[in-house]
Amino acid sequence: MTDAPSLLQPEELAGATALTTRVLEQLGRLLLGQADLHRMVLAGILSRGHILLEGVPGVGKTALIRGLGRVLSLPFGRIQFTPDLMPGDILGTHILQPTPTGERQMAFQPGPIFTNILLADEINRASPKTQSALLEAMQERSVTLLGQTRPLPEPFFVMATQNPIELEGTYPLPEAQLDRFLFKLRVTAGDVAVLDEIITTRRRGEPPEPTWTMSAQDLARVFAIMDRVYLARAVSRYIARVVAATHAGAAEATDLVGQYVAYGASPRAAIAMAESARASALLAGRPTVGFEDVRRVAPAVLNHRLILNYKARFDGVDAFQVVDDLLGALDEAELDLPADVQVAKESGT
Amino acid sequence: MADRRPTHRAAASLRRRILLILSLRWAVRLAAGWCFAWGVAVMVFRAVPGMDAGPLVWGLAGLALCAAGAAALAWRRAPSRRAVRAVLDRACSGGGLVMAEAEVPLGPWAARVPPLTVPEVHWRKRPAALVLLAATAFVVFSFAIPQRFVEIASSRPLQVADEVASLAEQIQVLEEEQVLAVEEARSLEQSLEQTSEQAAGEDPAKTWEALDHLEDAVRTAAVDAAETALQQREALGQAEALSRALSTEADGLDTQALAAAMKKLADLLEKAAKDGSPLDDAALKEALADCQAGDLSAAECLRLANRLAMAGEMLKAKLLRLQEVNLIEIDALKLGEGWALDPGDLIAFLEGQGIDGLEPEALIEAWLAGAPGRGGVDRGRADAPLIQGDASSADGMEFVETVLPPPTVADLKESHLLGVTLGAPAVEAGGPAAGGALAPAAAGAGGARTHRVLPKHQPAVMRYFQREGEGAGRPAASP
Known part of the structure; x- marks a missing residue:
């Protein structure tokens, strides 16, 4: 509830923060050297959003999602997307079955999507028709087959991965589907120290079993706490201004936006940014959202939602640069002072 | 009760602070703008005669208005309380707590x-x-600058010194x-001086108009004087030529011619002595009286001629001086040496005329007008008598034969379209019609060639062959 009459009590927040901290610890044990990635993935989970992980093969995308499912004690389903994958292979299908009375009737056989955490591995290898089968499931969290709508289990997360190279034989995700992902996170390889630790501590690279798992009740409690993280009006306005400024021609759009952005972010991006900023504040142990939370999640929320023009490709400008430029240019407080009058951003300076 | 929370x-x-x-x-911006405007107003008031800049000291009160306006503008641009809290939250890394405090x-x-700082x-x-x-310094300067500098700057005289000196x-x-008479010259000089003094002015057009008027008056007087001088020079030249002729040839003239010459000389002297001529003295008056009486001796004629020459030179010098100061423009021909006539021997001219019925006055007039070809189109009299010489002899004269171009082209140009026939053109017997020089020639006709005379030439040819008297039908002598 955003209109909470009062802030969270410190002890309530402390319990939730302790749980999330333990989840992060367990993820840190499973996948070494990716603390920031774990934090963002957990923020996405707490925001009940879907996450698209992008990285070259072998950096641990699948292992991270598999480990997350185990730590959260949630049923985990995996679909390896291939060009010949059909929507029925994901959603399920009706089959003809004999009844005890000897008659035959159509019975629904649920697909692998009926789970809590769905790993859509290499999602961009499936055809657009199959990719579109996920649209309703991701947004409405339900599946409609033969006119009958079936709700998906709560909570429901789609954790998709895609490979930025080997683009031959792939189908880029349509914008409508990209917009349904809360975050698009880049997974990079660890440094020498991390690789050395992996080699020395893990036989054949197999991650250790989690020493602690979060129960379903704890997860529901954390979700409830997350809903009560307070978003001040100044911060919500900042989020709105950031999203509005991603459109070329907007009042506060930067030169980089005007030059390279063909289409800006949707209102769904503003909602996603507010939710994920709340999760970021919760992970930081605060009952209120600050500007730093917005700045932390903004690149992950916006980078896959900005459609850049061909000029950006030629000039080697990507969405992260545009977002960084935007965040640097916008004054969070919106003081609207003359150019020759400035307020120091830090006390005592 | 005031909120005492630290935030x-x-x-x-x-x-x-903001x-x-x-x-x-x-305030600084408005005050700077006000000071510049104030300073300009002070300078203008001090520069314009009859306006007192003293009360403009009260412009100082405008600074108070600037301060009030600045406060109002600042209040309009002041950031909202929410924005101020956002700045505080950001400055102290409050994580949203400072902002939230105003709402929950x-x-x-x-x-x-x-802790908040x-x-x-x-x-x-x-x-x-x-x-x-800079604006403040300008205001101080506008009040402190001595009045004479402001006046000098405001009443800068019009730069007409060159024009005034020339006039x-x-x-x-x-x-x-x-x-110009002395009084007239003094009057013009006073007008010029007055115009020069009033050229300090606010109205340059008035000054230029006055100068144009003076220049026009001066130039008109100079042009009139020049025209008179030129007429006098012509009369002097003729009088000098006549007096020189009388000084040497008076004895050879008959009484009638001498009397006519004396009368003509008297007329010329009278004409040249008008309107401030250098001849206006007693001696010349006496000579004029002698001329009118016909009692001028040869020696007196010679002296008179010399005096007339001197007078001509004086008139020339006068015209040159007027030209030097750009009052008149006279071409070299009118000022050149050609003004002194040398019509030649008078007696020989008179004897050579040999035309009965002409008065001596007319002959002397013709002699003074000069021999044929001397006057040009602007010299001499238009009613000078036409003197015929002996008729030219036509003996040995003949036409120079000139081959005319073929008339075919002219025929075509002169022809008119009467109609177009659909049939073949009629061909006369004797061969096809053709153009060219030999086209009209007929074989064995006794003539080498014959021309077809165009209609416009026919009357002239007919008049030529129908002349009466000697030589009719013969080729006339070439001119």
Whole structure:
């Protein structure tokens, strides 16, 4: 509830923060050297959003999602997307079955999507028709087959991965589907120290079993706490201004936006940014959202939602640069002072 | 009851700082603009005659208005309280607690708000301060500058010194050459001096108009004088030529011719002595009387001729002086040596005429007009008698034969279309019609060639062959 009459009590927040901290610890044990990635993935989970992980093969995308499912004690389903994958292979299908009375009737056989955490591995290898089968499931969290709508289990997360190279034989995700992902996170390889630790501590690279798992009740409690993280009006306005400024021609759009952005972010991006900023504040142990939370999640929320023009490709400008430029240019407080009058951003300076 | 929470106090303090800075900023800008306008007004009031700049000291009160306006503008541009809290939250890394405090009770979290320090508000004031300093200096300067500098600057005289000097010189020359009377010259000089003094002015067109008027008056007088002088020079030249002829040939003239010559000389002297001529003296008057009486001796004629030559030179010098000061423009022909006539021997001219019935006066007039070909189109008299010489002999004269071009082209040009026939053109017997020089020639006809005379030439040819008297039908002598 955003209109909470009062802030969270410190002890309530402390319990939730302790749980999330333990989840992060367990993820840190499973996948070494990716603390920031774990934090963002957990923020996405707490925001009940879907996450698209992008990285070259072998950096641990699948292992991270598999480990997350185990730590959260949630049923985990995996679909390896291939060009010949059909929507029925994901959603399920009706089959003809004999009844005890000897008659035959159509019975629904649920697909692998009926789970809590769905790993859509290499999602961009499936055809657009199959990719579109996920649209309703991701947004409405339900599946409609033969006119009958079936709700998906709560909570429901789609954790998709895609490979930025080997683009031959792939189908880029349509914008409508990209917009349904809360975050698009880049997974990079660890440094020498991390690789050395992996080699020395893990036989054949197999991650250790989690020493602690979060129960379903704890997860529901954390979700409830997350809903009560307070978003001040100044911060919500900042989020709105950031999203509005991603459109070329907007009042506060930067030169980089005007030059390279063909289409800006949707209102769904503003909602996603507010939710994920709340999760970021919760992970930081605060009952209120600050500007730093917005700045932390903004690149992950916006980078896959900005459609850049061909000029950006030629000039080697990507969405992260545009977002960084935007965040640097916008004054969070919106003081609207003359150019020759400035307020120091830090006390005592 | 005032809110005593630290965040509230800090937010109010920061807002006051921002308001103060904005007020100062607007005050400096408005004051600078006001000072420049004030200074300009002071300069204008001091420069315009009859206006007192003293009361403009009250312009100082405008600074108070500037301060009030600055406060109003700053209040309009002041940031909202929410924005100020956002700045505080950002400055102290409050994580949203400072912002949330204005919207929801913090409860136990109030104790966890980081210590607040109001951030500094920076204003790049140097450029604005420099502008204000310059504006203030301008106001002080506008009040402090001595009045005489303001007047000099405002009443800068019109630069007409060259024109006035030129006109003064022209008037002086006209006075010295007796073109203008002394009183008239003094009057013009006074007008010129008055115009020069009043040229300090606010109305340059008036000055230029006055100068144009003076120049026109001076130039008109000079042109009139020049025309008179030129007429006198012509009369002097003729009188000199006649007096020189009489000094040497008076004895050879018959009584009638001598009397006519004396009368003509008297007329010329009378004409040349008018209107301030250099001949206006007693001796010339006596000579004039002698001429009119016909009692001028040869020696007197010679002296008279010399005096007339001197008078001509004086007139020439006068015209040259007028030309030097750009009052007149006379071509070299009128001022050249050609003015002195040399019509030749008078007696030989008179004897050579041999035409009965002509009066001696007319002959002398013709002699003075000069031999044929001397006058040009602008010299001599238009009613000078036409003197016929002996008729030319036509003996040995013949036409020079000139081959005319074939008339075919002319025929075509002169022809008119009467109609177009559909049939074949009629061909006369004797061969096809053709153009060219030999086309009209007929074989064995006794003539080498015959021309077809065009209609427009036929009357002229007929008149030629129908002449009466000697030589008719024969080729006339070529001119």
